[in-house]
Amino acid sequence: VDKERKWERVVFHADMDSFFASVEVATRPELRGKPVIVGGRPDGRSVVSSPSYEARKFGVHSAMPTAEAKRLCPHGIFLPVDGKKYGDYSKRIHQLLIEFTPEVEPFSIDEAFLELPFSWRQREEIRQAGESIRGTIRKRFNLAATIGAGPNKMIAKLASKAGKPDGFKIIPPEKVDEFLLYLPVGKLWGVGERTRASLHRLGLYQVSDIRRLPMERLNRLFGSWGQSLYNMAWGIDDSPLHPWYEDHDAKSVGHEETFGKDISDPERILAHLMELSERVAMRLRRKNYQAGLITVKRKLPSMKLQTRAQMLAWPTQLEKDIFDAAKKALCKFPKPYQAIRLLGVSAGKIVTEENDREPLLMQPLLEGEQELTKTMDRMRAKYGKEIIHRARSRLTDPEK
DNA sequence: TCTGGGGTCCTAGGACCC
């Protein structure tokens, strides 16, 4: 029989199972078997980041408001998000994957793609490689990972989703069609709620329905997205692996904060703006990035999101410059100091080299800020991040 | 006391230039 659609590439997608919750269980064994819910406070304006599988049984899922999770699972163990801890685990897990093959693309805090050497194409080699990776992750970190294997990244990612939890699913080239045809369109990469709804309106519910449409029709309906839909429906994905050693720079760096209660006092809004500017600036300096554009985001009590941007005279990594630009951007909003539930500051147009810092607008560079910032950074390195702040940022909370 | 925080990419409309 002709099963000769051969493996041309072997791609793995490794995806940690309820990563944040599992890390908490791994560091606190008494939590094992309990409904752990990592996210914001259950009494605050927040959502679930990562529920353990025990919590999922109650209907809790990520992105659900924590207040709702509390109703569904009143005895759940609610833990705050410990980003640093998960980041450390993530780095060590990515390191471990690199021990298997250098062709690793860290894709998110809890996911990575791997491309196996071309010679490893036998069914048994693929199976052993996957089980070996899963076993090592379990042994070294006491964490469960699911691996999906396929002839390209898209199929590997769909396979890991289908294999969850704690599984290993291989979709060989000759099984791709069988796997894709009855897949609901909403499972495809990049098809969220809105796109799924428009696909449904067109009578397209499963991948096989998309296949019935010619590429031109999809292009007309969805623009450049149509091409991706067409390719995904037919299992086509030529996107290469972007290995870790070709590390790429971020395009933007931002922070945002949702307040426990809406705020409208101008002094407090500016204080939060300064605090967010400080945090953005510190991260820029740690990576030695310079930003040329500052964007301020706010969310009104109605949940409406708005953004305003301000170009900088020169790319900068100084909080004074970032705050000044953020304040200018803020003042572009209608009623800049009306009540808001969220405020965010983001730095974009990032450059990395000193010699890219050509003037963007005509404006004098502030003397003294460089020296002041260096001194503040030295103090923070010696005594900790909280040792010194801009006075303005201390007014965020009347208590402070 | 429903609806986070960190990102990326795409698009439509307007400004601006030649």
Place this chain on the structure above:
DNA sequence: TCTGGGGTCCTAGGACCC
């Protein structure tokens, strides 16, 4: 003597992902 056209950049908003 009604109001070109093409290209590019910027802005704001929105969809999506984990």
